[in-house]
Amino acid sequence: MSSRVNWKYFLLVVPTIIYVLALSIYPALSVVYQSFQTPSGHYTVSNYTALGYYGLQSALIDTLIVSIAALVLQLFLALFIAMIMMKPFKGSKAFSTIVVVPFGVATVVSAFVFSQIFSPVGGYANSFLVGFGLNPVNWAGTSVTQLGIVVFSDYWKNTPLVALILFSGLSGLSPSMFDAATVDGAGPMRRFLHITLPNMAPIMSIALLIRGVSEFNIFALPLVLIGYHPPLINTLVYEFYTTTSGTIYYSYAAATILLVIIMVYAMFVLWRGGAKNYAL
Amino acid sequence: MPSKVNYATYIGAVLLAIIFLYPLYILFMITFVPTFYTFGQLYPPQLPMGFTLSNVYQSITQLNLIKPVFRSTIVAFIVGGLSLVLGIPAAYGLSKLGARVSNKIIVLLFLINMMPGIVVAIPISVDFLSLGLANIYGVALAQELVVLPLSVFIMLGGFRALPRDLENQARVDGASLGTTMLRVLIPLNRAPIIVAFLLSWMTSWDEFTYAVIISPTSSTFPVQLYNYVTRGVPYEASAISLIVTIPVIIIAAVLQKYLKSQYLTGGMTI
Structure with a gap:
């Protein structure tokens, strides 16, 4: 293929590249640049030091807690779901459809529904607990329960995506490996630990990368469910943004x-997952 | 052994199905059951105690949520359409460039795609304001950033799978590049193109961060719903939530068999 032909086809890609670069690199650079400025245009690091007084540390820690808890929960249950989807049983098609449904529900809608379920007054979770003779929980009472309902709601909305990713990974594994292990006397647990998990590691790291980046960016869900307190990074950014006075x-x-954290995380997962595996 | 495994599978499947359906069941209930039994109780009953359409009626007539839903529809179609207008030529061009160059470009697009929404949204909201784009059209342009890389990737897979001969035949018969695209390549590649359009549409329908920052007033329905929920008119908001959810659930269920791993993982394959 001559280079002249290459250029012609490259021109077809140029609008997309320009679009994406103009709408992302430029804003990101201007955010970094302006973060070192005062309203009057002088250079400063006071914006960063001031963040300490506004609860940046706890926002960072809470975001980390929510992200890690949500990732672990989603990965674990998604693997379970994917393994059920692999099994041929009556109604497996209905099961796959039901499991994928939350993927289509808008984040704000799911946040609204969970705010009704976990409402301290007139909530369905509490009416469930009381129905079983347990004490109702004040879900808005402590930051632990508040972060807990964020994790749970996030799990409902996003596990389907992870399950579908892991399902296609599982379908790619050769059944003969499992048969051979069974003949050699490996039980279900050992087959899972020594065959399923190692072979699923690359696709699980992809799921971790994609979901992890989204977890750090979690915004609409906590904003609707718990408002600004306790703050997560995105709700903190948004609160500063909407509050007037500089x-x-x-x-x-x-x-x-936030940008730095996401870049470090993406690099870390790409490195640990082995960049070679991302055979694009 | 097999029957024991099936038994466990069934229990797991039923439990998971209940967990996944329960929130939707609650949404149906607070929409169609009289508020006396839902919002009016300290411990509302888990089963429907009555039926009413007045919540739906009130939310349609009293709350101004129809306009945001209409705006969301416009935005979603612009985002889906732009994905095709920009994405089809890009995907076709990449399929012609050879794997070494095209893979680098795709990786670049996806790395950029990991940029946090709020990091992009705040500075461009300032620029869009001066450009007269602090409205739903600006929101559509920003949301396009989220969906474009994935759309290009999905359609690239389709173009790569097409036999070269078909295109060459059309060109030999005297068709221009544009005619070949419209008459041969796009019709043959319609499945990935439809998937790219629908995924873009759904993403836009769901998107909140850009919408609330770029166009806080007269925005799409997620922003409006957020406003109503925080101001405390939940039973009317519930009806609209249900109305906007049903079409997307249908799309998701239909898309399910097309939702292959490489679409969902943003093009990263193992």
Whole structure:
């Protein structure tokens, strides 16, 4: 193929590349740049130091807790779901359809429904507990229960995606491996630990990368479910952004921190998962 | 042994199905059951105690949620359409460039795609304001950023799978590149194109971050729903939630068999 032909086809890609670069690199650079500025245009790191007084540490820790808890829960249950989907049983098609349904529900809608379920007054979770003779829980009472309902709601909405990813990974595994292990006397647990898990590691790291980046970016769900308190990184950024009186520079600083965390996380997973595996 | 495994599978499947359906069941209930039995109780009953359409009627007539739903529809179709207008030529061009170059471009697009929404949204909201784009059209342009890489990738797979000969034949018969695209390549590649369009449409329908930051007033339905929920008119918001959810659930269920791993993992395959 001559280079002249290459150029002609490359021109077809140029609009997309320009579109994506113009709408992402430029804004990201301007966020980083302005995070080091005062409203009057001087250079400063005061935006970062000020964040400490506004609960940046706890927002970071809470975001980490929510992300890790949600990832572990989603990965574990999605693997379970994917393994059920692999089994031929009557109604397996209905099961696959039911499991995929939350994927189609808008985040704000699912947040609204869970806010009704976990409402401290007139909530369905409490009416369930009381129906079983247990004490009702004040879900809005502590930050532990608040973060818990965020994790649970997030799990409902996003597990289907992870399950579908893992399902296609499982369908790619050769059944003969399992047969051979069974003949050699390996039980279900050992087959899972020594065959399923190692062979699923690359696709699980992809699921971790995609979901992990989204978990750090979790925004609409906590905003509807628990508001600004306890703050997560995104709700903190948004609070600075919507509050008047010059706090927009704090939001730039907090957004820069979020950007750095996501870049580090993506690099880490790509490195641990073996960049070679991403055979694009 | 087999019957024991089936037994466990069934229990697991039923339990999971209940967990996944329960929130939707609650949504149906607070929409169609009189508020006396739902919002009016400290410990509302888990079973429907009555039936009413007044919540639906009130939310349609009193709350101004129809317009946001209409705006969301416009935005979703713009986002889906732009995915095809920008994405089809890009995917076709990439399929012609050879794997080494095209893979690098795809990786670049996906790495950029990991940029946090809020990091992009806040600075461009300032620029869009001065450009007169602090409205749903600006929201559509920003959401396109989220869906474009995946759309290009899905359609690239389709174009790569097409036999070269078909295209060459059309060209030998005297068809221009444009005619070949419209008459041969796009019709043959319609499955990935439809999937790319529907996924873009769904993503836009769901998207909140760009919508609330770029166009906080007269925005799409997620923003409006957020406003109503925080201001405390939940039973009317529930009806609209249900109405906007049903079409997307149908799309998701239909798409299910097309939702292959490489679409969902943003093009990263093992």
